[in-house]
Amino acid sequence: xxxxxxxxxxxxxxxxxxxxxxxxxxxxxxxxxxxxxxxxxxxxxxxxxxxxxxxxxxxxxxxxxxxxxxxxxxxxxxxxxxxxxxxxxxxxxxxxxxxxxxxxxxxxxxxxxxxxxxxxxxxxxxxxxxxxxxxxxxxxxxxxxxxxxxxxxxxxxxxxxxxxxxxxxxxxxxxxxxxxxxxxxxxxxxxxxxxxxxxxxxxxxxxxxxxxxxxxxxxx
Numbered sequence: 001x002x003x004x005x006x007x008x009x010x011x012x013x014x015x016x017x018x019x020x021x022x023x024x025x026x027x028x029x030x031x032x033x034x035x036x037x038x039x040x041x042x043x044x045x046x047x048x049x050x051x052x053x054x055x056x057x058x059x060x061x062x063x064x065x066x067x068x069x070x071x072x073x074x075x076x077x078x079x080x081x082x083x084x085x086x087x088x089x090x091x092x093x094x095x096x097x098x099x100x101x102x103x104x105x106x107x108x109x110x111x112x113x114x115x116x117x118x119x120x121x122x123x124x125x126x127x128x129x130x131x132x133x134x135x136x137x138x139x140x141x142x143x144x145x146x147x148x149x150x151x152x153x154x155x156x157x158x159x160x161x162x163x164x165x166x167x168x169x170x171x172x173x174x175x176x177x178x179x180x181x182x183x184x185x186x187x188x189x190x191x192x193x194x195x196x197x198x199x200x201x202x203x204x205x206x207x208x209x210x211x212x213x214x215x216x217x218x219x220x
Contacts, residue, residue: 001175004053004161004183008032008042012186013049024053026105026127026163026183028083040076047077055105055125057083058093066093074102081124083107086114091121098122105161112146119151119158125181130174131164140164141173148177168192 002023005016008031016022025046032039043056054077058069066089070082081103084090094104098121105125106118110133118126128147130140144162151160162174165184168191174182 002181004181006183006185008035017049025050026055028057044076047079053081054079055081055083063089063092067096070097070102081105091117094121094123112150115147119156123158125159125161127161127163129164130162130170131166145177148179
């Protein structure tokens with residue numbers, strides 16, 4: 001399973017890259033706006049840091065505008081992936097861009113059939129939003145599982161990015177399903193490291209080590 005960070009914050013990305021566990025980054029207009037940074041400049045900075053897929057979202061709503069924006073964004077760096085919303089115009093833009101060899105990420109996906117439409121149009125990635133589906137009293141993980149089964153049934157090459165991750169168990173369940181990628185906020189990534197037994201184990205080992213050093217006269 002690949003791990004992407006869902007952020008536009010350079011410090012968060014740097015830390016994830018330094019840990020050696022971040023394979024890519026997803027952004028959106030909201031995340032970019034929080035950073036108060038020039039859009040294209042920030043995308044280039046992220047690409048230089050992660051050296052992996054970096055999703056940059058178009059803001060046009062018509063397919064021709066999406067394609068124009070996508071072509072400009074794709075010139076920023078070889079790692080740029082164009083994020084396209086799953087609408088009729090979006091699917092048409094994905095088809096055109098896939099034929100041009102430009103990588104795409106179908107976003108705002110909330111049903112298995114939306115994911116299928118994106119895959120049939122040639123999307124490189126499809127991003128089902130687990131947490132947002134849960135927010136409307138539906139089952140985001142069930143949706144994700146159904147997409148994974150359908151994609152396996154028909155051998156779609158489109159990779160699934162589990163998105164709108166809210167907590168570590170979302171990550172665990174996605175991994176158990178064999179989902180290709182999970183993209184998560186930095187706060188969730190940090191939580192993956194934590195377990196109370198790890199903390200207890202370290203504390204115990206350090207205490208035993210200090211007692212051993214005292215016993216052999218290294219410390220008084």
